[in-house]
Amino acid sequence: MLSRIGDKWSVLVIMLIRDRSRRFSELKRDIGGISQRMLTLTLRNLERDGLVTRTVTPSIPPRVDYELTALGHSLAEPVQALGSWAFAHMAQIDAAQARYDAGAAGTRAGDP
Numbered sequence: 001m002l003s004r005i006g007d008k009w010s011v012l013v014i015m016l017i018r019d020r021s022r023r024f025s026e027l028k029r030d031i032g033g034i035s036q037r038m039l040t041l042t043l044r045n046l047e048r049d050g051l052v053t054r055t056v057t058p059s060i061p062p063r064v065d066y067e068l069t070a071l072g073h074s075l076a077e078p079v080q081a082l083g084s085w086a087f088a089h090m091a092q093i094d095a096a097q098a099r100y101d102a103g104a105a106g107t108r109a110g111d112p
Contacts, residue, residue: 009034009042011079014051014068018076021055021067051075 012031016022022030028039043066046052051072057063068076086093 007042009038010046011083013039013042013046013066014072014076014079015083017052017066017068018073018080021065024064024066027066046072 009031012034013027016027016030024039024043027043028034028036031039034042043052043054047054047066050069052066053069055065055067057065
């Protein structure tokens with residue numbers, strides 16, 4: 001379960017649907033860089049875990065909406081806090097990764 005909560009796509013989906021339901025196409029558009037397959041898998045896993053509900057409205061084409069369950073809403077607050085922390089510290093994390101990567105090129109060659 002922790003791997004699902006910590007997955008970047010799951011976090012983004014939860015953050016996007018915490019206030020209102022969204023259609024698949026809205027989620028795909030609002031989450032840059034996610035493939036249709038990855039979004040489908042993410043939503044299925046969240047639904048399987050009881051965090052998201054999927055509602056199909058018969059129309060042409062069928063309308064499919066996703067929204068958080070009560071369990072999903074209880075997770076949205078800590079996920080929001082995690083996302084806010086990551087956003088606030090993004091520059092520091094990027095700098096640390098750049099320093100590590102610069103040093104790793106020559107000094108980590110023999111590490112197991």
